[in-house]
Amino acid sequence: MPIINRIADFHDDMTAWRHDLHAHPELGFEEHRTSAVAADRRREFGVDEVVTGIARTGVVVVIRGRLPGDAIGLRADMDALPIHEETGLPYASTIPGKMHACGHDGHTTMLLGAARYLAETRNFAGTVYVIFQPAEEGMAGGKVMVDEGLFARFPMRMVFGMHNWPLMPAGVFAWRHGPIMAACSSFEITVTGRGAHAAQPHTGIDPILVAAHIVTGLQSVVARGIEPVEAGVVTVGAINGGHAHNVIPETVSLKGTTRWFTPAVGDALEAGVRRVATKTAEAFGAHAEVNYQRTYIVTDNDAAATDLAVAAARAVSGEARVVPMVKPTMGGEDFSFMLAAKQGSYIMLGGGRGEGDAMVHHPKYDFNDAILPVGASYWATLAEQLLPAG
Ligand SMILES: [Zn+2]
Ligand SMILES: [Zn+2]
Numbered sequence: 001m002p003i004i005n006r007i008a009d010f011h012d013d014m015t016a017w018r019h020d021l022h023a024h025p026e027l028g029f030e031e032h033r034t035s036a037v038a039a040d041r042r043r044e045f046g047v048d049e050v051v052t053g054i055a056r057t058g059v060v061v062v063i064r065g066r067l068p069g070d071a072i073g074l075r076a077d078m079d080a081l082p083i084h085e086e087t088g089l090p091y092a093s094t095i096p097g098k099m100h101a102c103g104h105d106g107h108t109t110m111l112l113g114a115a116r117y118l119a120e121t122r123n124f125a126g127t128v129y130v131i132f133q134p135a136e137e138g139m140a141g142g143k144v145m146v147d148e149g150l151f152a153r154f155p156m157r158m159v160f161g162m163h164n165w166p167l168m169p170a171g172v173f174a175w176r177h178g179p180i181m182a183a184c185s186s187f188e189i190t191v192t193g194r195g196a197h198a199a200q201p202h203t204g205i206d207p208i209l210v211a212a213h214i215v216t217g218l219q220s221v222v223a224r225g226i227e228p229v230e231a232g233v234v235t236v237g238a239i240n241g242g243h244a245h246n247v248i249p250e251t252v253s254l255k256g257t258t259r260w261f262t263p264a265v266g267d268a269l270e271a272g273v274r275r276v277a278t279k280t281a282e283a284f285g286a287h288a289e290v291n292y293q294r295t296y297i298v299t300d301n302d303a304a305a306t307d308l309a310v311a312a313a314r315a316v317s318g319e320a321r322v323v324p325m326v327k328p329t330m331g332g333e334d335f336s337f338m339l340a341a342k343q344g345s346y347i348m349l350g351g352g353r354g355e356g357d358a359m360v361h362h363p364k365y366d367f368n369d370a371i372l373p374v375g376a377s378y379w380a381t382l383a384e385q386l387l388p389a390g
Contacts, residue, residue: 002316004377007117014113014372017041019091021105022367025080025098028135031057034078034108038132041112045119047130051153055144060154061130063118065387069126072386073150073159073342074379075335076111077104077136086363102360103164103351106367106375108132110162113376114383124387129154135334138186140295142334146341158305159344160382161335162375164367166357168350171374173313174325175347177306181299182231182259183266184332187292189214189277191241193284195250204248208241210286211252215239217280218256221272232269233259233330259330261298270294299336299346306345312382313347316374349375 017037026034035057039050042061049062057078085092085099093099100106115130131150135141151159168174191211196204218234226232234256241252254277258269274290281288313322325348335346351368358365 003373004117004380006121007113007373007376007380010113010116011373014109014376015369017112018105018109018367018369018372021108022100023091023094025093025095025100025105027082027098028079028137028139028141029056031078031134035059035132035134038078038108038112042115042130045116047115047119054148054150055134055141057134058141058145059132060150061115062154063115063128063130064122065124065126065128065389066122067125067389069387071127071129071154071156072383073129073131073154073156074111074114074383075131075133075159075161075338076107077133077141078108079104079135079137079141081137081361083361083363087366089366099363100367101362101365102137103367104136106164106372107162110372110375111379113372114379117376117380118383123389124384125389126387128383128387129156138295140334140337143337146337151342156342158386159338159342160305160309161338161344161346162349162378163333163346164351164371165348166351166359166365168348169352170350170368170370171317171321172350173317173322173347173378174350175306175310175313175322175345176301176325176328177303179261179298179300179328180325180346181328181333181336182261182330183294183298184296185258185270185292185294187256187258187273187290189254190289191252191254191281191286192289193248193250193286196248198246198248201248205284205286206248207252207286208249210281210284211239211241211254213284214254214277214280214288217276218273221269221276225268225272226265230265231261231330232265234269234273259332261328266294296332296334297336297340299333300339301345302339302343305343308386309345309347309382312378312385315381315385316377349378
């Protein structure tokens, strides 16, 4: 695949940067080291300006082309996950309980590689804003950057994002017009009953039994409440309550998420979760408190911006390796807030090595270094194609 030669030259450097970031993962809004590395590297490259402190640990790097012109933004996320790494790799996480399990170390590195190339060559007309965003994993760092004036401080025509995808072969790009990722909520249901001796259930109200019925009932919210051709998800991901085999506890907590694309489904899911939780608890004489937060909005790609992204991807990977994504994913992404404020597109880059690859968010997942120059070349090509120097 025609990777930019100069970028291929520093594949080893990029791999070393990626391994360094991988060994030192930081969670959302704590990316002080990562953000300092990103800022320092860029200063080394001789970029025009490095602006830190946007959304706490966010960084925007300004690179001006050899001619004046328009501006675009290229965005990567920097945060890790609260997962204990099990890869056994020589550069595995040095911090117990924290891991780059979504490949944001790779995202940061690919954009660093592109920045190095763009600062060296300046073969474009206008300005490239290279955006390092904190806290993608559930804390909406993308929204905070927009709220803190990202697009007002750095006026740009379009903004672009990218995610690695282990389920697609390495170097294949997948694009989509319109929705590519879902809107999300997170919810917590606290069921309060009445604690009792396990041998005297009639003297208490068993919140574990109530919680079990709620979990089962929640599965009807999509199955019986959402039109079958629409997409919706309700998942309970955590259930906690009780400590002993012979004690009925007082409370049980359930945590979960919902996913949707259309406002009507989003409303039906929220109403359904609230109704099933509170009314089921009531039916058993217990009480359920529901804390339901809508977190991310739909990641909705602009068609014209997507076509520009596709052209850049084809220049790097070739026509046959740039494919339409037939179905969106129910995953969530806070680049959605940038796309709600600015024309742009989000693309997937395959990182699959073959059979048995671990998916992102898995303790055995590792970003595929083979695609570092592919992603960096995509970013650089996108900048040169959108801001042609003549
Ligand atoms: Zn993730
Ligand atoms: Zn991610």
